[in-house]
Structures are given as structure tokens and as C-alpha cells.
Amino acid sequence: MVDPLFGIAKLDGELGGFPTHKSVIFSASPAVGNEAFGYQIVANNEKDNKILIFLNRTSPPAYFKEMEEFHFPVSKNIFVLDAYSNLTGIESSGSANVIVIKNPNDKEEILRTLGAELEKGYTLVLFDSFSLVVDTFGFDYAISIIAMLREKINKSETAAALLFTDWGYGENERAGLMNLTDAEVVIRGIEKRVIFGQYFGVIKCKWLPGKSFTSTLFKVVKPGGIKIAIPKILVTGPTDAGKSSFIHSASKNAVSVDKLGGTIALDHGSVDFKGYLADLFGTPGQERFDPLLKLLGGDSIGVVLVVDCTKPEQFPRAIEMLRKTETFGLPIVIAANKADLPGALSIDDIKNRLHLNNDVPITATVAEDLSRIDPNQPTKLKKSGVDEVLSTLFRLVIEEDLFK
Numbered sequence: 001m002v003d004p005l006f007g008i009a010k011l012d013g014e015l016g017g018f019p020t021h022k023s024v025i026f027s028a029s030p031a032v033g034n035e036a037f038g039y040q041i042v043a044n045n046e047k048d049n050k051i052l053i054f055l056n057r058t059s060p061p062a063y064f065k066e067m068e069e070f071h072f073p074v075s076k077n078i079f080v081l082d083a084y085s086n087l088t089g090i091e092s093s094g095s096a097n098v099i100v101i102k103n104p105n106d107k108e109e110i111l112r113t114l115g116a117e118l119e120k121g122y123t124l125v126l127f128d129s130f131s132l133v134v135d136t137f138g139f140d141y142a143i144s145i146i147a148m149l150r151e152k153i154n155k156s157e158t159a160a161a162l163l164f165t166d167w168g169y170g171e172n173e174r175a176g177l178m179n180l181t182d183a184e185v186v187i188r189g190i191e192k193r194v195i196f197g198q199y200f201g202v203i204k205c206k207w208l209p210g211k212s213f214t215s216t217l218f219k220v221v222k223p224g225g226i227k228i229a230i231p232k233i234l235v236t237g238p239t240d241a242g243k244s245s246f247i248h249s250a251s252k253n254a255v256s257v258d259k260l261g262g263t264i265a266l267d268h269g270s271v272d273f274k275g276y277l278a279d280l281f282g283t284p285g286q287e288r289f290d291p292l293l294k295l296l297g298g299d300s301i302g303v304v305l306v307v308d309c310t311k312p313e314q315f316p317r318a319i320e321m322l323r324k325t326e327t328f329g330l331p332i333v334i335a336a337n338k339a340d341l342p343g344a345l346s347i348d349d350i351k352n353r354l355h356l357n358n359d360v361p362i363t364a365t366v367a368e369d370l371s372r373i374d375p376n377q378p379t380k381l382k383k384s385g386v387d388e389v390l391s392t393l394f395r396l397v398i399e400e401d402l403f404k
């Protein structure tokens with residue numbers, strides 16, 4: 001077995017993976033779904049872990065169909081304890097990997113069957129859904145299930161995830177339940193008449209006492225699963241530094257409003273990279289468009305400052321643009337672009353001449369505009385450092401807490 005992961009970089013980073021002997025509850029407000037967290041965890045561990053899904057929310061075939069819609073593999077390492085089918089009268093799939101509860105209303109049978117299964121060497125157990133256990137049988141029974149689960153995972157190499165929808169239960173009962181789990185991740189919607197965004201954040205982790213955590217926007221996409229959503233990254237810098245090229249290199253579907261090779265309005269590109277979805281907005285570089293800078297900078301949550309590393313005379317202009325976009329103070333990464341050209345300055349040289357804080361990351365990049373390369377002509381695509389700039393910036397951005 002390989003230690004389980006959440007399969008969501010932010011959670012794996014903050015919690016150090018999904019340690020065995022631990023239970024993590026995902027509590028979602030009713031308006032947002034939490035099922036995708038289960039699919040994500042299952043999909044990221046099916047290769048190296050033996051997984052048991054306690055399923056009372058839907059039927060095993062419906063569950064696997066949903067996995068396929070995410071393009072997640074359904075392997076023989078995934079077992080389902082089916083506490084659903086016999087409620088509906090629909091026969092369970094009968095597959096070797098499905099263990100059927102004869103009477104899903106019989107809490108003794110559930111406790112007994114689950115207890116027996118938990119002796120069978122599963123390394124990961126998922127409850128989908130634990131709040132349905134509470135709704136059907138009450139808090140006392142749910143607590144007895146967690147107590148049994150804790151006892152079993154304490155003495156075996158098992159980790160457990162519980163999906164929970166928070167239907168406004170009593171504070172004391174809820175707290176009693178949460179206290180029995182090792183970590184709690186809340187999943188919430190940003191609501192204003194409609195839900196226009198979702199975020200999650202760890203609010204408790206017993207194995208990392210004293211550590212503080214931040215909340216993160218996310219999207220659920222099919223195929224793909226849970227992606228960290230970064231709504232707006234600003235890409236700015238002097239004329240011709242390579243901002244439009246950077247955005248085209250970083251994203252598959254970028255568009256630019258250009259005239260005679262220079263940007264006159266903006267660039268936009270969507271990035272799907274390492275579990276992140278981000279929207280990049282590029283500014284023009286020419287001074288005559290400066291009135292646009294503040295507008296384009298608004299609502300950004302991170303900045304890429306692109307400079308041409310053969311043109312230090314433009315560096316004061318780069319700093320002026322940062323000021324005019326009113327983005328000082330946001331996480332920022334410098335793309336020291338055109339690093340392939342003769343006369344490119346060293347990273348240290350650029351740092352000194354830009355007079356920026358020493359801890360601002362700088363990466364040498366080559367970002368030739370791939371969209372301008374004739375697809376019919378054989379050519380060597382030049383691109384380097386672009387992904388590194390993105391991953392550094394994404395890491396800085398998600399360390400900031402948007403919701404505190």
C-alpha cells in the first residue's frame with residue numbers, strides 16, 4: 001500500500017496527505033455538493049489502496065457511472081457496501097465487489113456487516129453519505145458507527161473519509177460528532193441569491209495542533225474532478241516584454257485584442273494546470289493605454305510581472321505599471337522573459353535593478369507566442385519557465401486566505 005492522498009493538492013499540502021489511522025469529515029452546507037470530494041479521493045487511491053465505500057446515497061451502478069463521467073477509473077480495488085439498493089427494490093449489481101445489505105433499515109445488520117468488512121484489510125474507507133446515516137438512525141447510532149470505525153482504523157492501516165451534509169443539526173450534537181473525527185474540512189457556497197462560487201477549508205486537524213489553514217475556491221469539472229479555482233491573475237509589464245506571448249504559452253485557448261502586434265485592449269487565457277483552473281488577464285504595455293490598467297487590475301488575486309531581461313531600461317516602467325494596476329501587495333511572480341536572447345541579464349542582476357522585495361520570486365522564461373507559429377512549418381517550439389511561474393504563483397495565491 002502507498003499512503004493515501006486526497007488528490008487535491010491544497011489538502012495534501014496542508015494536511016501532509018491523508019494519514020492512516022485518521023478520519024476526515026467533509027461537511028458541506030446543503031446548497032453545495034460534497035460527493036465530488038469522495039470521487040476524487042477514491043480515484044486518486046484506487047491503484048494502490050483497497051477501498052471500501054459505504055454507499056447509502058445511490059446505487060453502485062449509478063455511483064460508477066458518475067465516476068466514468070469524471071473519467072475516473074473504476075478498478076477491482078474498489079468495493080462497495082451497498083446500503084441503498086434494497087431500499088428501492090432494485091436489485092444490486094451482484095458484482096463480486098459489491099456487498100449488499102439485505103435490509104438497509106436494520107441498523108444492527110449495518111453495524112454487523114460494516115464491522116466484519118472493516119476486518120478485511122481495507123486501507124481507505126469512504127462514507128457516502130454519513131449525514132444520511134444520521135438522518136435515518138439518529139445521532140446516537142451515528143456516533144456508535146464512528147466509535148467502531150475509530151477502533152478499527154486505530155489497529156489497522158486504514159484512513160477514513162466521511163461525507164456529511166450539514167442540515168442545520170443541533171450545535172451540541174454536531175460538535176459531538178465532529179469531535180470524534182480527526183479533521184474537519186468545510187465546504188461552503190458563496191451565496192448571493194444564487195451560488196456563484198464554492199470554497200473549502202480545513203477548520204480542524206488534530207494531528208497538526210496549532211496550525212492555521214486557509215480556504216480555497218474550487219470548481220467541479222467533468223471530466224477532471226475537483227480543481228482549485230483562481231478567478232483572476234493579472235499579467236502586466238512593459239511594451240513588447242512578452243505578456244501576450246506568456247498568456248498564449250500558458251493556456252490553450254487564449255485570445256488577444258492586438259493591432260500591429262501590440263495589445264490594444266487585453267489578453268485573456270484560461271489555464272488548466274496541475275489541478276488548478278485560472279483565468280489570466282493581460283494588459284497592454286504601451287503608455288497610451290494606461291487608463292485601462294486599473295480597470296484590468298481590479299479583482300485580481302495574483303500578478304505575473306513580465307519583463308524583457310535584455311531591456312533593463314524598461315524596469316522603472318514595469319514598477320510604474322504595477323503601481324497603476326493597483327496590485328501592490330498581491331502575490332506576485334516576475335517572469336524574466338526572453339531569457340533565450342543574447343545579452344539576457346542574470347536573475348540576480350534583474351532583482352537588483354528592479355528594487356523589489358528580495359523574497360519576490362523571479363523565474364527566467366522563454367514565452368514565444370506559439371499561436372503565431374505557422375502550424376504547417378516545422379519549427380522548434382520555445383517555451384520554458386512558464387509553468388514554473390504559474391505553479392509558484394498558484395502556491396502563493398492559495399496560501400492567502402480569501403475568506404478571513
Ligand SMILES: Nc1nc2c(ncn2[C@@H]2O[C@H](COP(=O)(O)OP(=O)(O)OP(=O)(O)O)[C@@H](O)[C@H]2O)c(=O)[nH]1
Nearest residue numbers: 239240241242243244245262263285338366367368
Ligand atoms: N526570443 C524571444 N522572443 C519573445 C519571447 N516572448 C515573446 N517574444 C517575442 O516578442 C514580441 C513581443 O511579444 P508580445 O507577447 O506581443 O509582447 P507584449 O508584452 O504582449 O506586448 P504589448 O502588448 O504591445 O505590450 C513578439 O514578437 C514575440 O514573439 C521570448 O521569450 N523570447
Ligand SMILES: [Mg+2]
Nearest residue numbers: 243244262263
Ligand atoms: Mg500584448
